[in-house]
Amino acid sequence: MRRFPLSTSTDPEPRSLADLETPCALVDLDRLAANLDRMASYTVLHGLALRPHVKTHKSPRIAAQQMGLGAVGLSCATPRELEVMSEVSRDLLLAYPLLGAPRLSRVLALPDEVRLTVALDSMIAIDQLAHTARAVDRPVDVYIEVDVGMRRVGVQSADEALALAMHVQSKPPLRFAGLTFYPGHIREPVQQQEANLGQLRSRLRGLLDRFQAAGVEVRAVSGGSTPAAWRMHEIGGVTEVRPGTYVYNDRTTAALGACGWEDCALTVLGTVVSTAVSGQAVVDTGSKALGREPMRGAEGEGFGALLDRPDVVVQRMSEEHGILDLSRTDWRPSVGDQVRIVPNHVCIVVHLNDTIYGVRDTQVETSWPVSARGREGVRGGRG
Numbered sequence: 001m002r003r004f005p006l007s008t009s010t011d012p013e014p015r016s017l018a019d020l021e022t023p024c025a026l027v028d029l030d031r032l033a034a035n036l037d038r039m040a041s042y043t044v045l046h047g048l049a050l051r052p053h054v055k056t057h058k059s060p061r062i063a064a065q066q067m068g069l070g071a072v073g074l075s076c077a078t079p080r081e082l083e084v085m086s087e088v089s090r091d092l093l094l095a096y097p098l099l100g101a102p103r104l105s106r107v108l109a110l111p112d113e114v115r116l117t118v119a120l121d122s123m124i125a126i127d128q129l130a131h132t133a134r135a136v137d138r139p140v141d142v143y144i145e146v147d148v149g150m151r152r153v154g155v156q157s158a159d160e161a162l163a164l165a166m167h168v169q170s171k172p173p174l175r176f177a178g179l180t181f182y183p184g185h186i187r188e189p190v191q192q193q194e195a196n197l198g199q200l201r202s203r204l205r206g207l208l209d210r211f212q213a214a215g216v217e218v219r220a221v222s223g224g225s226t227p228a229a230w231r232m233h234e235i236g237g238v239t240e241v242r243p244g245t246y247v248y249n250d251r252t253t254a255a256l257g258a259c260g261w262e263d264c265a266l267t268v269l270g271t272v273v274s275t276a277v278s279g280q281a282v283v284d285t286g287s288k289a290l291g292r293e294p295m296r297g298a299e300g301e302g303f304g305a306l307l308d309r310p311d312v313v314v315q316r317m318s319e320e321h322g323i324l325d326l327s328r329t330d331w332r333p334s335v336g337d338q339v340r341i342v343p344n345h346v347c348i349v350v351h352l353n354d355t356i357y358g359v360r361d362t363q364v365e366t367s368w369p370v371s372a373r374g375r376e377g378v379r380g381g382r383g
């Protein structure tokens, strides 16, 4: 019986797109470099600390590039992201409430050299964190999360934020380090965000005034999604930003006007597998390659669009089939042709892949693992 080795490949290294088995994820290395540079330059220009969110790339290689361009540290959403990224940065933020003994003990077992900050919005989360931090004798910085309009997580008033901050201060080895917010509701084109930015400005002003009146120092104010990042310097008090999507961008980010189409660095490479039904072509990029993500807050139908023909969209999907709508184009692909699809939401696509291929034009130059995907523990802990 023929055996299939699970972890080693005897295939020669892929060189051109035609050598790659589809579906797979490609990153245009020039676009990636330009995206990394643009955000790093913006934050340097405006004196903002950059703490990029790694959930988009989940890759130490790109995190190292971000650190090399001046990031002060990294933002993570999961314990595995923290564990993988502790190899790259000694300053990690868990931008997600941390609850439950299994997660708490795992996160607090990060190497001692890591300065750990946790964002939270409840007394229960503070008490659980303080209990575990005390048990393992580890200082932990805490950001209090405030809701500035997205209505996802975050306390609703300055009084609640202050009460949580004072509770943190009463629970060493926890330390109150600042406030955090995620402006995920700001999804207008960058030049049309004025109304939402105005509300954000006065909301933060009220919060900071309340803390000042109480004599509680707010050392950091952390905010900034990709669509709102470019205007965070206009919000007094914000000290750091946490964009994630900007490294690769996607169809939604382009439709929102927070990047150009030419800034979309990640595409899913697919192969046309059928043209048997008229008016459409079927590619091998279904929902297990593209994710079933809508264009959240942005114009556009379907689940992705062709890089070189944005008017051709993936209109329907099965798990392994994507149906390209050919009704608005003269283009008629042949079975076997390759296509590159810009996904609606890139972060979901990345976590569906083990490997990313780095390309320039049609040449495959390199590849890297999506090391922080999944939930498995990376290693045993504090050293």
Ligand SMILES: Cc1ncc(COP(=O)(O)O)c(C=O)c1O
Binding pocket: 053, 075, 095, 096, 182, 224, 225, 226, 227, 242, 243, 244, 245, 246
């Ligand atoms: C808490 C938090 N911070 C930062 C980000 C990064 O935002 P974006 O994906 O718009 O770059 C996210 C994204 O989900 C987030 O949830």
